[in-house]
Amino acid sequence: MKVLIIGAAGGVGVRAAARLIARGHQATGLVRRREQVALLSSQGIGTVVGDVVKDSIETLAGHIRGHDALLFTAGAGGRDGSEATIAVDGDGPGKVAQAMRLAGVSRFYLVSVFPEAWRERRMDDDFEQYMVEKKKAETQIVLTELDWVVLRPSALTDEPGVGRVDLGLAKVHEEIRRDDVAGTLVALMERSEIRRCILEVTGGDTPIAEAVDDLRTR
Numbered sequence: 543m544k545v546l547i548i549g550a551a552g553g554v555g556v557r558a559a560a561r562l563i564a565r566g567h568q569a570t571g572l573v574r575r576r577e578q579v580a581l582l583s584s585q586g587i588g589t590v591v592g593d594v595v596k597d598s599i600e601t602l603a604g605h606i607r608g609h610d611a612l613l614f615t616a617g618a619g620g621r622d623g624s625e626a627t628i629a630v631d632g633d634g635p636g637k638v639a640q641a642m643r644l645a646g647v648s649r650f651y652l653v654s655v656f657p658e659a660w661r662e663r664r665m666d667d668d669f670e671q672y673m674v675e676k677k678k679a680e681t682q683i684v685l686t687e688l689d690w691v692v693l694r695p696s697a698l699t700d701e702p703g704v705g706r707v708d709l710g711l712a713k714v715h716e717e718i719r720r721d722d723v724a725g726t727l728v729a730l731m732e733r734s735e736i737r738r739c740i741l742e743v744t745g746g747d748t749p750i751a752e753a754v755d756d757l758r759t760r
């Protein structure tokens with residue numbers, strides 16, 4: 543399977559790319575900066591330089607063409623202000639969906655977020671806007687004819703993965719390791735019959751392969 547990853551230099555993206563390669567697939571990362579090319583290439587990850595915001599839909603389609611699936615795990619991360627959150631987290635997935643249509647690629651995996659994440663913490667306006675934009679992106683993707691899967695991970699941590707998760711249609715927001723989100727994404731991609739569903743994933747006790755198999759039997 544050939545997968546294009548948008549956000550490949552990010553925490554989840556690089557882990558998903560490495561896992562795809564370890565399992566015999568091909569991963570190409572769309573990255574914004576030249577120095578990321580060398581970093582990813584040294585791990586056997588193909589690269590293309592691009593930008594979801596700056597590139598046209600036609601240019602993005604050119605990058606996407608020829609792949610079997612697309613993973614969107616980019617995010618502005620609150621680093622460049624509210625306009626970036628709107629452009630990347632909110633409008634990015636819909637723009638990529640249009641590019642996928644042009645490119646003739648239908649399998650779209652979108653990393654989103656739990657809607658109720660950290661509600662108890664009274665987060666600031668930027669966080670609230672981030673949540674609104676993530677939801678906006680979901681609402682656009684689910685209306686497309688693509689074979690989409692939306693995965694909402696709980697709060698991400700960087701500890702090594704444990705290979706176990708709690709995955710399903712609705713879960714309680716806790717924490718999950720980026721490694722385990724990456725593992726879940728790859729396991730979902732390897733089961734293309736799982737499509738057009740929104741899933742929530744948090745840390746748990748079920749081996750990832752089993753958690754994904756459980757989805758199929760439901």
Ligand SMILES: NC(=O)c1ccc[n+]([C@@H]2O[C@H](COP(=O)([O-])OP(=O)(O)OC[C@H]3O[C@@H](n4cnc5c(N)ncnc54)[C@H](OP(=O)(O)O)[C@@H]3O)[C@@H](O)[C@H]2O)c1
Nearest residue numbers: 549551552553554574593594595615616617619655697698
């Ligand atoms: N943090 C959490 O607890 C949490 C919880 C749930 C869901 N999420 C979501 O999970 C996803 C992955 O999170 P993460 O922590 O792995 O993210 P991350 O490390 O911040 O990586 C995000 C990546 O997106 C890339 N990006 C930003 N703007 C872009 C653009 N215009 N065009 C192309 N790429 C662009 C960044 O590129 P550069 O390297 O060039 O900056 C970066 O590599 C994100 O969508 C995030 O919103 C996060």
